[in-house]
Amino acid sequence: MAALLPLVQQLLSGFAPQDLNASAPNVTHVSSTTGTPPLSLSSLITLVLSFSALRDWMKLVVLGGIIEMCRRFVFGGFNKFIGSFFITACFEEQDSSYEWMMVWLSKQPSWSKARQVQVSTSSFANNAAIFVDGEDDINTRFKSSRRLAYLPSLSTTYNLWYRNRWMTITRVQNQTGLWGSKEQTLYVSIMTRDHGILNSLLQEARRDYILAQEHKMCVYVSDTSNNWRHVACREKRSMQSIILDPGVKDVLIEDAKDFLRSKEWYAERGIPFRRGYLLYGVPGAGKTSLIHAISGELGLDVYILSLSRIGLDDSALSELVNALPQRCVALMEDIDAAFTNGLNREPIGTATDTQEVDSKPMPGAPPPPPTTSRLSLSGLLNALDGVGAQEGRILFATTNKYSVLDPALCRPGRMDLHIEFKLASKFQARQLFNRFYLPKDDPDTIETGNDKEEGSEDSGYDSTEKNPDSNACVPTFGTKHSARGPQLEPKAIRELAVRFASACPEREISMATLQGFLMSYKTRPVEAVADVKGWVEKERSEKVNKK
Template identity: 50%
Template sequence: MTEPAPLNGFGPLISFILSISALRDWAKLLIIGSFFETCRRLLATVWSSTIDSFFLTASFEDHDDSYKWMMIWLSKQPSWKNVRNVNISTGERYSGNVPDSEGESDTSGMPKVCYLPALSGSYTLWYKYRWMRITRVSEPIPGWGPNHRDSLNISIFTRNHDILNTILQDAKKAYQDAQGSSITVYISDSANCWRELATRRKRPLDSIILDPGIRELVVEDAQDFLASKKWYAERGIPFRRGYLLYGAPGSGKTSLIHSIAGELELDVYIISLSRSGLDDTGLSELISDLPERCIALMEDIDAALHNSLSREDTPTPPNQTAEFIPSSPRTPTHTTSKVSLSGLLNALDGIGAQEGRILFATTNKYSSLDPALCRPGRMDLHVEFKLASRYQADELFKRFYLPSSPKTPADDDQEPKSNPAQSHLNGSICDGGSTDLIDLGVPDDVADSPPSSPSACSEKSERAALTYTGTRHRGHAPKLSSDQLSALAAQFASAIPEREVSMAALQGYLMSQKSRPSEAAREVSAWLQKELATKKAQNETKS
């Protein structure tokens, strides 16, 4: 059998193509063009690499704290005053980055104006004899949640990383100075990312009035934990700490957490177990993404996911009645959250749980929590918050009527001016207890006219009492000596029964008597009778 002849038909085809002059010219242009384009790209790459070798470039994403550092730091640079293209913002996120004009403090209550780098704009400035170029860009992102992501790119003409470290240190210090006496609160979005919610002023520890030893117990324990990282590492113990604050509503649980966050200079990350769409995986992601030093807060865990957080209905302990620790009125009947008890337990102390964080959980119904959730390692310290004692009532009264700081001209400008009609209403024509009611539904011409007779005043006061329960407290409380204040506080506290009303209720009553300490001590018994009667009626309705 003879072998087939090899295919040799390509030679004539190529010869035919090359014989066409037009195609021959196009081939030359293609080869020459490809050569020059390759050279151009090569030279551009070499040039870019050469230039980049003299520049240090850093990028900052808006979801990271360093982005806020840099934004505030940029606004404080002297050359920033000459920038011609800026974005204006009145949000609280960068409220510390623009000083008030002429160094005056803003007492009008209007939002502060912030100057931010404009999007897609480039700025140049000098920092310690280094030339810098700053660019802020915004990129759209698909999906739910925020529809864009901002980033800040900074290029520095240097080959030394020390200058970048110096900038970051200065930026962090500028941010801390701008924050001053405030903490930052974060929440999670639908994409399971932490987003800044607001900044809140720090609350002094001495403003939290609890039974002796409770405040010191929690604060000192948290301080010792933060200082014991090496001790935990040497013994192979996970560096985590959990606190369960339980007890009656309005007893100061959340207020204590707020105060501790300010004392320890920690930001607060609120974990809402009842958030729509949150599941076990999302919860684990949120907890694993927590920073090393922070406070994670789970409020009312007895109300959130009530069905999944308890395996069975546990009877109330004998020493705790339903009145002592009432169930939360916010308990949902249906929930869209998909977090299970096992998912919560694994998120708190699983292999992916963040270390260094402090977890605070609050509940009004301690007995409904599963023992697995309350065990050490998850909730290490359980602290009970009871209803108000006489000691707390005494201390609250003293703090409420402490002499205020000296008035400033700005305070005088802000204080509303009184008119003759208000003087009549606050005078001796009507009874002092009822004249402080404000009927906002009365027309201005009637409210501003003085009563013509005691009967008319009585009728108007009765109508206001039927419609409104708030009392007016304009003005300042009289200055009391320490002996007078102590005597009134003792009188006030003696009328308060032990563990019958909450501190929130007492504070609400004192707010209604803001400028009348003597009346507050004298009339508390009448208020207390109404408060206890209302509470009894509510309990009977529930039962």
């Protein structure tokens, strides 16, 4: 660079005409001690313009700019003109309306003729995509296989007709945030100026979606940007599959139904329209299962508020609570676990924040890893019933440590109903046995309904099929699981259930543990009853050893 400078200077001095300086008498020249000729800005411009090639280039640049400007103007105007005949709506992936549209799209006959599609096996595809024909058969045979689905290709525009209106659909994917997370957006343009058409499309899409999810319950979780993200739609669990002592379920479901019917009653009395239920007690007693069953029964989606999520602080929690929809179930599992840093009502960062006080970093030490949660009790209380707390929501909180909860958290208005879940009673043990082995249509059966998660279809003991040798265990291969066991009359199973229950000690074993035992006797009720005593003894001695 330094070597080039004298060369340029020499070049400029060679080109600088004498009369240039003369023609600009008012220009003050700064003389250089190194012998560089004095050169002003105007003289430099004049010098540059003296090259004819440069003049032509500049003309070209100016002309090109003008042409490009005209092109943009014309195309912009044309697009605006065309756009004035369309209504365009965009649907973002994280919003429920995106799924409504995907379900609606799946029902359009013209979609089946699409020549460019994206094939997906993502979890999203299980919810709102266009399934590949015959997939269901495959899924029944190979439970673990993922469902295949067609999605509209990214960045491809599809043309459809809706109510005699031309419509285009485009799905695009954009990168959002710093961590490369991707968001999809669906653009729908309808050739109309009537917003009624768009409204009717949205209503139709929502109706289709509700119908498609009739037997399902959708689960949402919060992401790191504090948005609610749809994660799955599960089959509803029937209320009858939850076995509790008589009356417990009825109290809860009646209360929740009554609450949802009483919006005006609350408004007239100025009481915030929300209700909280605290389910507490031993692990494996059916708390989570009951919440899922109730949500399905009430037709509400479940929004899981994971209080121990990394990065969740007071403001993030209140943001999430405010973003809950009007009618939903908000679920806080293991609410006690959120405060492993100490139960206090001070906001994080104050002197009483035990973690900050106890673990002062050593000078020069690397910064500590992020704590599991930055949530304070006062933050939680504010989120639950602060000004912005969403109206019309039902909150379910569960805990195994009822005694450690702050009374402020448990007071009516926040947790209106507290229900204790205990270890299994003899009544529950008998009902569980009946649920395992009685046929579905038996009046004594605790109906399993759609409860595939628990293996209800798989674990059935179908006594309706007659078997001459009722006690023989017929090992078969390639037949329905339910047909493998010995066939007993419902009366015989009920008698076995009574014997099973009498062998189970009252309130000593959890329902989950009992279920685990029966799972290993899926088709052998007689053996289950014969072995239960020995198993109970083993469980007892294991418990003693653990202590």
